[in-house]
Amino acid sequence: xxxxxxxxxxxxxxxxxxxxxxxxxxxxxxxxxxxxxxxxxxxxxxxxxxxxxxxxxxxxxxxxxxxxxxxxxxxxxxxxxxxxxxxxxxxxxxxxxxxxxxxxxxxxxxxxxxxxxxxxxxxxxxxxxxxxxxxxxxxxxxxxxxxxxxxxxxxxxxxxxxxxxxxxxxxxxxxxxxxxxxxxxxxxxxxxxxxxxxxxxxxxxxxxxxxxxxxxxxxxxxxxxxxxxxxxxxxxxxxxxxxxxxxxxxxxxxxxxxxxxxxxxxxxxxxxxxxxxxxxxxxxxxxxxxxxxxxxxxxxxxxxxxxxxxxxxxxxxxxxxxxxxxxxxxxxxxxxxxxxxxxxxxxxxxxxxxxxxxxxxxxxxxxxxxxxxxxxxxxxxxxxxxxxxxxxxxxxxxxxxxxxxxxxxxxxxxxxxxxxxxxxxxxxxxxxxxxxxxxxxxxxxxxxxxxxxxxxxxxxxxxxxxxxxxxxxxxxxxxxxxxxxxxxxxxxxxxxxx
Amino acid sequence: xxxxxxxxxxxxxxxxxxxxxxxxxxxxxxxxxxxxxxxxxxxxxxxxxxxxxxxxxxxxxxxxxxxxxxxxxxxxxxxxxxxxxxxxxxxxxxxxxxxxxxxxxxxxxxxxxxxxxxxxxxxxxxxxxxxxxxxxxxxxxxxxxxxxxxxxxxxxxxxxxxxxxxxxxxxxxxxxxxxxxxxxxxxxxxxxxxxxxxxxxxxxxxxxxxxxxxxxxxxxxxxxxxxxxxxxxxxxxxxxxxxxxxxxxxxxxxxxxxxxxxxxxxxxxxxxxxxxxxxxxxxxxxxxxxxxxxxxxxxxxxxxxxxxxxxxxx
Numbered sequence: 001x002x003x004x005x006x007x008x009x010x011x012x013x014x015x016x017x018x019x020x021x022x023x024x025x026x027x028x029x030x031x032x033x034x035x036x037x038x039x040x041x042x043x044x045x046x047x048x049x050x051x052x053x054x055x056x057x058x059x060x061x062x063x064x065x066x067x068x069x070x071x072x073x074x075x076x077x078x079x080x081x082x083x084x085x086x087x088x089x090x091x092x093x094x095x096x097x098x099x100x101x102x103x104x105x106x107x108x109x110x111x112x113x114x115x116x117x118x119x120x121x122x123x124x125x126x127x128x129x130x131x132x133x134x135x136x137x138x139x140x141x142x143x144x145x146x147x148x149x150x151x152x153x154x155x156x157x158x159x160x161x162x163x164x165x166x167x168x169x170x171x172x173x174x175x176x177x178x179x180x181x182x183x184x185x186x187x188x189x190x191x192x193x194x195x196x197x198x199x200x201x202x203x204x205x206x207x208x209x210x211x212x213x214x215x216x217x218x219x220x221x222x223x224x225x226x227x228x229x230x231x232x233x234x235x236x237x238x239x240x241x242x243x244x245x246x247x248x249x250x251x252x253x254x255x256x257x258x259x260x261x262x263x264x265x266x267x268x269x270x271x272x273x274x275x276x277x278x279x280x281x282x283x284x285x286x287x288x289x290x291x292x293x294x295x296x297x298x299x300x301x302x303x304x305x306x307x308x309x310x311x312x313x314x315x316x317x318x319x320x321x322x323x324x325x326x327x328x329x330x331x332x333x334x335x336x337x338x339x340x341x342x343x344x345x346x347x348x349x350x351x352x353x354x355x356x357x358x359x360x361x362x363x364x365x366x367x368x369x370x371x372x373x374x375x376x377x378x379x380x381x382x383x384x385x386x387x388x389x390x391x392x393x394x395x396x397x398x399x400x401x402x403x404x405x406x407x408x409x410x411x412x413x414x415x416x417x418x419x420x421x422x423x424x425x426x427x428x429x430x431x432x433x434x435x436x437x438x439x440x441x442x443x444x445x446x447x448x449x450x451x452x453x454x455x456x457x458x459x460x461x462x463x464x465x466x467x468x469x470x471x472x473x474x475x476x477x478x479x480x481x482x483x484x485x486x487x488x489x490x491x492x493x494x495x496x497x498x
Numbered sequence: 499x500x501x502x503x504x505x506x507x508x509x510x511x512x513x514x515x516x517x518x519x520x521x522x523x524x525x526x527x528x529x530x531x532x533x534x535x536x537x538x539x540x541x542x543x544x545x546x547x548x549x550x551x552x553x554x555x556x557x558x559x560x561x562x563x564x565x566x567x568x569x570x571x572x573x574x575x576x577x578x579x580x581x582x583x584x585x586x587x588x589x590x591x592x593x594x595x596x597x598x599x600x601x602x603x604x605x606x607x608x609x610x611x612x613x614x615x616x617x618x619x620x621x622x623x624x625x626x627x628x629x630x631x632x633x634x635x636x637x638x639x640x641x642x643x644x645x646x647x648x649x650x651x652x653x654x655x656x657x658x659x660x661x662x663x664x665x666x667x668x669x670x671x672x673x674x675x676x677x678x679x680x681x682x683x684x685x686x687x688x689x690x691x692x693x694x695x696x697x698x699x700x701x702x703x704x705x706x707x708x709x710x711x712x713x714x715x716x717x718x719x720x721x722x723x724x725x726x727x728x729x730x731x732x733x734x735x736x737x738x739x740x741x742x743x744x745x746x747x748x749x750x751x752x753x754x755x756x757x758x759x760x761x762x763x764x765x766x767x768x769x770x771x772x773x774x775x776x777x778x779x780x781x782x783x784x785x786x787x788x789x790x791x792x793x794x795x796x797x798x799x800x801x802x803x804x805x806x807x808x809x810x811x812x
Contacts, residue, residue, distance in 0.1 A: 099773050106777045108554040123776075129550040214645060222753070281644040285664045285752040342552050441776065442570045448774050449575060457755045462665065478576050 053345050054086040055112035055352060057337075058104060061091040061392035068392070071370035078362060083355055085348045087113075091392055095288065105129045112343040113353065115397045118333035119239040122158065126438045130163040130338035131346055137162060140347050144354035147400065149422075154432040155332030164338035165353045169401040170301040170418050172425030173331040174324035175228040178308065180294045181316035183207050183217075191320045197269045204278045207294065216280040218273060218296070221289050225459030226270065227297045228323065233257050234428045236435040236488060237329040240444070242451060242476055243485055245492070247326060247428040252496065254489045256481070258469050267469070270461030283460035297322075299334075302417040303410030310389050325425040329434055335396050356399035363404045367395035381405055383412065433495050435488055443480030450475045544568055544781040568782035577762070585742055585763040588674065593735045595679050596686050597728060603683070604690035605716055620691065624684030631745025634677065638750055665756040674761065678746055686731075693727045694720060729802055729809040737795030740764060740787045 054076075076086040090111075092100040098119075104111065105124055116124060124130055138145050145153075148168045156166045177200065179191055187210060189203040207217040220226065233244035244257045257263055273279050280286065291313050298308075305317040339349045355362055360381040368375040368384060369391035375384045385408040395404060406414045437444050454472050457463040473481075540558070547564040551557055572578055603623070610616040626634075641648050642663035650660035663669065701719045710718070742763040751761040764787050771780040796812075803810035 102773065105550065106548065106554075106557070108550060108552060108557050110553075127548065127550050127776075222755075281662060282664070284756070285754045287752075341550060441779075442567070442574060445571045445771065445774070445776070445779055446575050449577070449770065452770065452774065453577075453758045454755055456753075457665070463756075475576060480574075 052080045052084050052086050053348055054088050055343075055345055055349055056110060057087050057089045057113040057115075058101065058111045059089060059091055059115040059393065059397055060094060060097045061394055061397075062094065063390075064091055064392050065388075065390040067370050067373055071365065071374070071391075074370065075362060075365045078365070079352065079355060082359070082362075083348075083351050085345075085352045087352065089393070108342070110342065111340050112345055112349045114338045114340060116164065116336050116338050118237050118330040121156075121164065121333055121336055121338070122237055122239070122434060122437065124338065125158045125163045126436075128341055131341045131343065132161050132163055133165070133339060133346070133350065134162045136346060137165070137350060141350045141354040144350070144357055147357055151327065151427070151431070152332050155327070155329050156336060157432065158434050159436065164336035165350070165357075166332055167335035167337070167396060167399055168357070169335065169396055170299070170325075170421060171332050171334075172325040172327045172422045173228075173231065173299055173334075174301060174326075174421055175231055175322055176298055176300040176304075176319040177322050178296050178298055178300070178305065179203075179318045179320075180292075180314050181318050182314075183211075183294055184318050186210070191318050194320055195322050197266050201269070204273065204295070205276065208276065208278050213277070215294075216278065217294050218279050219290060219293050220279055220283040220460045221286045222284050222456040222460065223287070224289075225283075225456075228299060229266065229459060230257060230263070231323050231326070232262070233260075234328045234430045235330055236430060236433060236492075237333055238435045238437065238444075239330075240448060240451065242447070242472075243481065243488065245428075245430055247328065247430075248426070250429055252429050252492050254485045254492065256473060256476075256485070258473060264465060264469065267458065267461075267465035270459070271464055272461075274461030279461050281462075284456040284462045301414070301421060303406065303414035306407045306410040307386075309409075310386055325421040326428060327422075327425045327431055328428040329431060337398075353399065358403065360403045360405070363399060366393060366398050367404055369393075377405075378408055383408060430492065433492060435491060437484075440480075440484055440487060443483050446479035447476050447481050447484065450479045540781065541785055543778055544785040546778055548777045564778070568776070568778040569786065571779055572783055572786060577758075580759055581762050581764055581767050584760065585740055588671075588678075588742065588763065589735075589739045591675055592678055593732065593739070595675070596682055596735065597732060599679060600683060600686035601690050601724070601728065604687045604694060605720060607687070608691060608694040608720070609712065609716075620684065620687065622684075623687065626681045626683070627685045629681070631743070631749040634681070634745075635749040635752065638673075638677075639752065664752060664754045667757050667760045670751065670757050670760045674746060674750065677750060678743065681746075689727060689731065690724065693724050697723050726809055729806075730811060733795065733798050733802060733811055736798035737791055739794050740791045742766075744769065 072087070072089055080086050101114070101116070101120060103109075105114075105127070114124075114130070116130075121130075144165065148166060152166050152168055152171050153162060155171075156162055156164050177191070177194060184191060187203060187206045189206070194200055194203070204217045208215065211217075218226075230241040230244070232247055233241070234247050235241055235244045242256060242258050243254065245252055245254055246260075258267075270279070274281075274283075291311075293312060293314075298304075300319060305319050308317055309315065337353055339346050343349060356366060357363075364375070364381055364384060365371065368386060369388070371377070374388045374391045375386050377383075378385055382405055384405040395401070401418060402415045404415070406412060411417065450472070453475075454463070454468060458465065458468055458472070543558055543561075545563060545565065545568065546558070546561040547567070548557065549561045551560045607616045607619055610619075639647070642650075644650060644660060644662045644664070647663070649663070653660055697720065701723075702715055705715050705719060742765050744765040747761050747763045748766050748769060751757045754761075764783060768780050768783045768787075771783060799810055799812050
């Protein structure tokens, strides 16, 4: 008995020891060998060179519909003929993109093009996941380089180098309040008079009083809170709102954002709304939004309501601009497509992105789906009508808006209006600066962990800012916030003294 | 020790039944090699500054060494002690309850004369084990949601104020302990029931002739004969004291901020680090977990050996 127990137990011991590690890092199948051959059917050198390479493009989107493969095949037919490149688009859903993209990058899963944004870009570059395309983009794809303004390219630079192709769209941020027209009519308020959170107070209370107990005028989810809440502060492309610089501060002083009086006032307003039942009580734990929101805040542009109406299933939305347009590094980095440092097809990938940005036909296929099923042409490649709401890819993740068709119902000169917004945009005093966090990994990890502990409840109004903000700030300080702020100030001063 | 003498008497010939037994053990062995031994080399990620250079293997091998830098955040973070307290605290309670309750119930079911009823009870207790935590989390949500939950509707109907359950940390330790016991009960009983069924009936017959009551039979026959198994289960459980059921601690509280202090354990921390920080930091946390787990199991075994050498495993 004892002896067999010994054998069993030593085995158990060993397995216990290791089972932890089974879960650590990656669960990549042994098939993920260290060869870089992607499953993109790499051209066999023995065959003719006319073989068309297929690029793997990881992006973000909704549920992939049944006709997805057909739509992609149609695109590939077109691009293979035009530039001899095909793509295999892989979609990570909105909810899992955050985790999935990290895993894909960390495990070295082969990809050629990767959609990324300001929350990840900095880290991916410092890990060496994305290729430096500073020279390549100018020599291989001059049209693409010319198409996108200098200012926007500057916003993607890290340490003076370009690691991704920015999507030239509403690159300057304009924030809107969006109201379901039904309620605007019913309660008779004038949306154009509403600029600040305070102005929203009365209409929202009226809506709540009129619609009853279980109606929440401002539905929120834990991760979003009120979109654009920290717009007035430049977060130095760190993806960490508690530290920032006031966007119009010429002296570029790094401050603790949560302690600013205006932020504090807005937090108090949110908390009051939460207590009054204007925000849904389960906001801090709700992960997926419901359709048909009566009010929300969003980054937008003229005509954006047409797609919101389709996606939310609401007859008519009224929108009113409340902030912007403003250029910040992080607004430019809101949508980027990087190229894998290990890609064998860097040139082809750039060529493809160039085509997306310059060819209206491909642009529309990518943005709207299968012609005749997901959309139909109304006026060539200029105006289309969306006929389904199942196409999963988001136009903003792909390429410029300015060669894309407008959706029926939106103003015909929609993109010119967006262009104008970009031109009028006020530039943040930190434009072009990205924080280098490679030497602060411990502090950044710890301050982010502290922020993650409180942000859902703070930004959905569930917790009382008078009590919580001092607590959060003192914990952030203990986790090394001061060190980060000091380093940020030094980096900013060094960068702008050049 | 007398192992030398024993090993002399060991068979050295390979027999037919050994082939059968080897085949029997093969799937498990392969599973362990694939999922436990192969990933072992991943330990080195904890000591590296993870950089991308190619496929996963070359990433691991080519990343520069960073010594103990990845471990810093663990020991510098203010919440480290809260997280360790939660991990150990919950597990100590779970270990005690997961021995006391299943053993008690196994004894009761073992005494039933009606075997059929016993089987039915056991199956019913076993059912929750097959539910995933994600499902349990959704069911919990149906009960506890603020404006649609059954519990709050009952409270409102009785004229009291609804409670925002997901923002009240004080109730959660009880919820979590209850859910863990409810879900693991049937599974924990299997081993004990098997032991009870395996006890020779003649002991009981002799005891009955001597006039032993049911309680005395349990105390002087059943429990002493179960002791070895109970101790073994205890040592195994102690070895896993730094591991928690990720599903329970992450899915059921729905990642609610207010509940951070009562629901975050090391595994949840590792997951969140993977999402926000680097692979190296997450690996470092998992590595610390393993080392502490190993120390715990050796300590537990040592203590048991001092008290009762026959029950010890190593």
